[in-house]
Amino acid sequence: MAFDVAKVLEEHRGENFTLHNEHLNPQLVRVLKTLGFDRFYVRGEGCYLYDDRGDRYLDFLAGFGVYALGRGHPALKKALHDAIDLDLPNMVQLDCALLPGLLAEQLVARAHQGIRRVYFCNSGTEATEAAIKFARRATGRTRVLFCDHGFHGLTTGSLALNGGKEFKEGFGPLLPGATQVPFGDVDALESELRKGDVAAFVAEPIQGKGVNVATADYWQSVQGLCRRYRTLFVADEVQVGMGRTGKFFAHEHYGVQPDIVTLSKALSGGYVPVGAVLCTEKVFMSVYSSIERAMVHSTTFGRNQLAMVAGLATLDVFDEQRIVEHARETGEALAASLAPLVERYEMLHAVRGKGLVVGLVFGKPESRALRVRWNAIEAMRTALFSQMVVVPLFHRHRILTQVAADNMNVVKLLPPLIAGQAEVDYFVAALDDVLRDAHRGSGLLREFGATMAKGALRRGEPKPVTASA
Ligand SMILES: Cc1ncc(COP(=O)(O)O)c(C=O)c1O
Numbered sequence: 001m002a003f004d005v006a007k008v009l010e011e012h013r014g015e016n017f018t019l020h021n022e023h024l025n026p027q028l029v030r031v032l033k034t035l036g037f038d039r040f041y042v043r044g045e046g047c048y049l050y051d052d053r054g055d056r057y058l059d060f061l062a063g064f065g066v067y068a069l070g071r072g073h074p075a076l077k078k079a080l081h082d083a084i085d086l087d088l089p090n091m092v093q094l095d096c097a098l099l100p101g102l103l104a105e106q107l108v109a110r111a112h113q114g115i116r117r118v119y120f121c122n123s124g125t126e127a128t129e130a131a132i133k134f135a136r137r138a139t140g141r142t143r144v145l146f147c148d149h150g151f152h153g154l155t156t157g158s159l160a161l162n163g164g165k166e167f168k169e170g171f172g173p174l175l176p177g178a179t180q181v182p183f184g185d186v187d188a189l190e191s192e193l194r195k196g197d198v199a200a201f202v203a204e205p206i207q208g209k210g211v212n213v214a215t216a217d218y219w220q221s222v223q224g225l226c227r228r229y230r231t232l233f234v235a236d237e238v239q240v241g242m243g244r245t246g247k248f249f250a251h252e253h254y255g256v257q258p259d260i261v262t263l264s265k266a267l268s269g270g271y272v273p274v275g276a277v278l279c280t281e282k283v284f285m286s287v288y289s290s291i292e293r294a295m296v297h298s299t300t301f302g303r304n305q306l307a308m309v310a311g312l313a314t315l316d317v318f319d320e321q322r323i324v325e326h327a328r329e330t331g332e333a334l335a336a337s338l339a340p341l342v343e344r345y346e347m348l349h350a351v352r353g354k355g356l357v358v359g360l361v362f363g364k365p366e367s368r369a370l371r372v373r374w375n376a377i378e379a380m381r382t383a384l385f386s387q388m389v390v391v392p393l394f395h396r397h398r399i400l401t402q403v404a405a406d407n408m409n410v411v412k413l414l415p416p417l418i419a420g421q422a423e424v425d426y427f428v429a430a431l432d433d434v435l436r437d438a439h440r441g442s443g444l445l446r447e448f449g450a451t452m453a454k455g456a457l458r459r460g461e462p463k464p465v466t467a468s469a
Contacts, residue, residue: 044071057398068266070416076269079313090305099308112257117284119277120302124238125153127262127275135200135232138286143177145201149209184214186221193229202234205250209405211359219254232259242266246328246355268310327417331355337428345435362409383409397430
């Protein structure tokens with residue numbers, strides 16, 4: 001009998017966590033169970049997930065940003081069904097298929113005028129790896145600079161550019177010559193660039209870990225310095241690219257023109273893994289510099305037709321539904337609705353980010369009584385407060401969010417870009433409710449403690465859900 005996925009899912013309903021415990025990552029199971037995030041999701045549509053009990057969850061994680069168009073967008077589904085039914089000659093390998101050409105053309109058209117060529121791969125980290133290799137080849141140098149709190153993926157090259165220790169432990173030695181500089185610090189950057197041996201400076205225009213934003217002045221200095229010292233400027237747009245900040249590329253906010261731009265996540269609407277490295281003619285042709293080097297950097301599944309179709313359909317929806325403008329407008333509405341909460345609640349210090357990448361920054365309150373409570377919470381674990389927001393948002397209001405980084409009291413919001421006023425209103429009312437309780441000192445801590453399986457976090461395990469993204 002033919003394989004029937006619906007039947008398989010029905011027959012094995014409820015076995016998720018047992019199977020993961022036995023055959024995949026049992027630590028993830030522990031984290032989810034400790035936080036009470038162990039739901040059996042059965043369906044996703046638009047901005048929402050549905051579990052086996054029929055409960056609906058507002059997804060402000062969007063698969064770490066892949067679901068810009070929400071889940072199950074009909075245009076993407078149709079395009080992919082059509083592509084399968086067309087029996088396209090996929091991955092012939094010794095071939096130049098049409099669809100990658102069309103998608104590359106579209107991406108180049110949306111990029112700044114210096115960007116001419118595209119390399120397709122399957123993920124964000126692969127895009128970073130390609131960027132490192134391309135920059136080394138183009139400059140003949142080896143060192144790569146990255147920022148503290150930077151995140152560019154978790155394979156060994158991109159891991160070397162990770163600005164946090166927690167991901168690196170036990171995996172070294174990593175890429176030699178990878179050097180960390182403080183995000184937003186022009187002088188520190190220049191003192192490294194001045195050595196004249198730096199191939200690339202790799203940075204996210206808005207950092208995912210902590211939702212850190214730098215000024216336009218900083219980015220323009222970065223570009224100026226990189227040009228002066230002949231270092232390539234690589235903008236990692238894997239998470240904040242594709243409209244999330246209210247412009248197609250986040251670096252457009254700062255009037256800069258990076259030599260290399262990486263994309264992934266939202267590019268294929270969450271259906272097919274894809275990554276893309278956009279670069280200048282000079283950089284690209286330094287890699288593919290002769291007929292012998294035609295395949296010097298490649299990957300089997302890069303340019304695969306389903307990813308290309310999903311990419312083209314995604315860009316089509318972006319244009320049809322004015323997704324970038326919509327994200328900007330919804331981002332402004334969200335920021336406007338959150339602003340009064342910063343006034344109202346002492347522990348909510350700021351809201352930062354751009355468009356629909358938002359960081360809720362929590363910190364020590366002014367008033368004494370609240371400070372005592374804050375200190376008690378933070379004494380249990382650094383940055384526990386942000387987890388105390390994420391957990392009741394999920395349990396009371398069925399909203400999925402995440403802590404932005406280890407040891408940082410920042411909650412990150414990455415809503416689908418199709419989110420609108422209804423989602424903004426629902427989220428802000430929920431946050432208001434959670435923060436009201438946190439400030440009143442009513443049952444929030446007790447509720448949190450009960451959910452945490454009593455003291456598991458205090459013992460130092462498992463860690464809060466900060467995730468890789
Ligand atoms: C800015 C950035 N770069 C690179 C990556 C790595 O992407 P992937 O998980 O697809 O390897 C991520 C993933 O979260 C990211 O946020």
